[in-house]
Amino acid sequence: MPSRHLRLAPAPRPSRILGWPTVAGRNGGFVLGIAADPDQDLSVGYSYDNAGRLSTVTDGADTFTYGYLANTVGMLAETEGPAHTASYTYEPGxxxxxxxxxxxxxxTVSTVSQYTYRYDALGRRTDRVDEGSAFAQAALYDWTYDDRGQVTAADRYLGPDPDSPGASVAAETDAFDYDFIGNRLTSTFGTASQRSYTVDSLNQYTGITNPSAGPTHDDDGNMTYDGVGWYFEWNGENRMIEARNYADIMNPSSGAVRLTFTYDYQGRRVEKTVEEYDVPLASMQTVSEERFIYDGWNLIATFSSQVSGLSHQATYLWGQDLSGSMQGAGGVGGLLSVLDKSSSDVFYPTYDANGNVSEYLDETGAIAAHYEYSSFGRVIASTGAPDDFAFRFSTKYQDNETDLLYYG
Structure with a gap:
């Protein structure tokens, strides 16, 4: 069986081996482990129906099953997992x-979250009703667009009737204005003061108000300073290799945090190191070092680097994303489960139609975390510890230190 070797740390630390068995010309799954125990860390299997569509995904402990609408090529009807079932309804035609x-x-079978959408003639979503036990109250979101299809207003109303919404919730009413090329000119979030933007000839934001910020960029257009405290450095492939919250790299002080990143030959981020300033030692000290392993571009395992070797932190099981394939949409909406190796607890994400994580359910079906987002990913409500889960908006890994999402 062919396998691919990925060395995560210099010798004498053990390497991990990632191998892919196949079934009748299709991907049969993969195993992750060491040479002496190839499936020590993770073993994933895929099966297919008579039409060649993905039917099940299993990691040996849990199995997820896909059901499709009759007389369609691959439109999902439901995804059934160990703790929940996600079902999908489509507009006729x-x-x-x-x-x-x-x-x-x-x-007892109950609805944790449900999202109901309506569309205009151009296929743009005009409103969405959120309801279910995860929400404190059913709510309606309504979107307005300009003639370029850009969102100019996003309003939230309490209640589930889109034809009789009542008064909007002022604190969650957003508005946006753009220039002719799509750069923001102004934005208003709830009751906060209107924010305005200054854009240069390269369509880079150079000034933002309320709060005041002055971002800077390098010659390739990469942001080098976000204007509010974080500085960034990039490699020749325009991948971020450093983020720090202090200006002078030679003179950190109390509260300083520095992140450094390493990438493999495909450009995937395979290592993240976090350093913090130690006041008694008067120097930056490493507080964590994570290693990342991928199947394609989907993160499947994280390890913490220790003096004694690698400590397995978590595994991630993936299925179909929003594209109807394994990674056609970059994994968005495709994460099936998260295993916390330190506690052996498994959590199952649920989604809205955009592939944003709505909840994480534990093995009993209870809600471990819940998230609600604005139109552009701002978290407007949440339950559970905010840093417990790395994948939230757009099913992308979030660095909690900077709040930036890693899109690969």
Whole structure:
């Protein structure tokens, strides 16, 4: 069986081996481990139906099953997992997703979250109703667009009736204005003061108000300073290799944090090191060092680098993303489960129609975390510890130190 070797640390630390068995010309899954125990860390298997569509994904402990609408090439009807079932409803005549319902199935079957959408003639979503036990109250979101399809207003209303919304919630009413090329000119978030933007001839933001910020960029257009405290450095392939919250790299002080990143030959981020300023030692000290392993561009395992070797932190099981394939949409909406190796607890994400994580359910079907987002990913409500789960908005890994998402 062919395998691919990925050395995560210099000798004498053990390497990890990633191998891919196949079935009848299709991907049969993969194993992750060491030479003496190839599936020590993770063993994933895929099966297919008679039409060649992905039918099940399993890691040996849990199995996820896909069901498809009759007389379609690959339109999902439901995804069934150990703790919940996600079901999908579409608009007649086109594949516009109108309802995503996430039901807890371990105990009494109940709706954890449900998202109901409507569309205009151009296929743009005009409103969405959020309801289910995860929400404090059912709510309606309504979007307005300009003639270029850009969101100019996003309003939230309490109640589930889009035809009779009542008064909007002032604190969650957003507005946007753009120039002729799509750069923001102004934005307003809830009751906060209007924010304005200054853009240069390269379409880079050079000034922002409320709060005041003056971002800077290098000659390739990469942001080198966000204007509010974080400085960034990039390699020749325009990948971030450093982020720090202090200006003079030679003179850190109390509260200083520095992140450094390493990439493999494909440009995937395979290492993240976090340093913090130690006041008694008067120097930056490493507080964590993470290693990342991928199947394609999907993160499947994280390890913490220790003096004694690598300590397994978490594994991630993936299935179909929003594209209907394994990674056609970059994994968005495709994460099936997260295993915390330190506690052996497994968590199952649920999604809205955009592939944003709505909840994480534990093995009993209880809600471990819940997230609600604005139109552009700002978290407007959440439950659970904010740093417990790395994948949230757009199913992308979030660095909690900078709040930046890693899109690869």
């Amino acid at each position: 086109r594949n516009a997703l109108t309802v995503v319902e996430n039901e807890e199935t371990v105990g």
